[in-house]
Amino acid sequence: MNILDKIVLRKKEEVAAAKALVSVRDLENAVHFKRTPHSFKDFLLAADRTGIIAEFKRRSPSKGLINGVADVAEVTQAYNHAGASALSVLTDVDFFGGKKEDLLAARAANNIPVLRKDFMIDEYQILEAKAWGADIILLIASILTPQQINDFGKFAHNLGLNVLLEVHNLEELERSICPNLDAIGVNNRNLGDFTVDIQTSFNLVNQIPDEFLKISESAISNPQTIKELKIAGFNGFLIGENFMKTDHPGTAIKEFVAQI
Numbered sequence: 001m002n003i004l005d006k007i008v009l010r011k012k013e014e015v016a017a018a019k020a021l022v023s024v025r026d027l028e029n030a031v032h033f034k035r036t037p038h039s040f041k042d043f044l045l046a047a048d049r050t051g052i053i054a055e056f057k058r059r060s061p062s063k064g065l066i067n068g069v070a071d072v073a074e075v076t077q078a079y080n081h082a083g084a085s086a087l088s089v090l091t092d093v094d095f096f097g098g099k100k101e102d103l104l105a106a107r108a109a110n111n112i113p114v115l116r117k118d119f120m121i122d123e124y125q126i127l128e129a130k131a132w133g134a135d136i137i138l139l140i141a142s143i144l145t146p147q148q149i150n151d152f153g154k155f156a157h158n159l160g161l162n163v164l165l166e167v168h169n170l171e172e173l174e175r176s177i178c179p180n181l182d183a184i185g186v187n188n189r190n191l192g193d194f195t196v197d198i199q200t201s202f203n204l205v206n207q208i209p210d211e212f213l214k215i216s217e218s219a220i221s222n223p224q225t226i227k228e229l230k231i232a233g234f235n236g237f238l239i240g241e242n243f244m245k246t247d248h249p250g251t252a253i254k255e256f257v258a259q260i
């Protein structure tokens with residue numbers, strides 16, 4: 001069984017446990033449920049923003065522990081002040097060391113879009129995302145059917161949430177594309193074997209229809225790469241480990257942004 005299969009299996013148990021604990025009505029009554037989410041597009045294309053989607057990531061299956069001490073409010077505020085267009089906050093507990101409270105803290109400390117970074121397999125998680133103050137949800141093509149992507153995208157849009165579809169190859173892109181999406185992210189990391197290759201983004205960018213925002217995800221560590229990805233047509237750049245592996249992620253992003 002590969003890591004994605006393990007994550008999805010565990011996620012099913014996690015979602016079942018959450019449903020038993022918190023009702024849909026409780027989620028709908030949460031304070032954030034009534035807020036109007038930020039437009040991902042507005043912030044990604046804003047002239048005074050960088051296009052960087054800066055991720056708060058404590059650990060990962062590929063790297064193990066990345067940062068065990070960072071404070072989510074402090075780091076995400078620093079990301080925001082450095083010009084991040086959006087924040088990505090992992091809420092997966094078992095594999096990434098994230099939690100709901102991280103998303104709530106990032107939301108409370110910032111007024112820019114926040115992506116709930118998790119493995120969405122059930123509409124209930126989209127309601128959670130809205131209740132916890134997220135603006136964007138992630139749909140990963142390799143773990144969902146085209147029907148699920150369409151239905152989850154529609155469900156999220158009906159809640160005013162933005163939808164980022166993640167693909168890793170042309171086959172995933174072609175089978176998953178549907179109108180209920182805002183952005184398409186090309187993951188440079190193969191989630192089956194963890195190999196990374198930025199060329200994956202360059203190979204796929206022209207296959208993504210221009211009506212969608214184009215995001216390059218993972219393994220970005222060089223400011224020069226951002227310049228090349230922009231020229232190729234990307235609007236956004238999801239970066240986690242490169243900042244989080246340092247003692248001061250807020251300083252790391254500032255120095256990175258000065259070079260793009």
Ligand SMILES: O=C(O)c1ccccc1NCC(=O)[C@H](O)[C@H](O)COP(=O)(O)O
Nearest residue numbers: 060061062191217218219238239240241
């Ligand atoms: O990062 C992993 O090891 C990983 C393993 C299995 C599924 C997903 C995984 N990562 C999720 C991501 O998409 C990244 O956190 C994100 O793109 C940022 O990547 P990076 O800049 O390389 O930290």
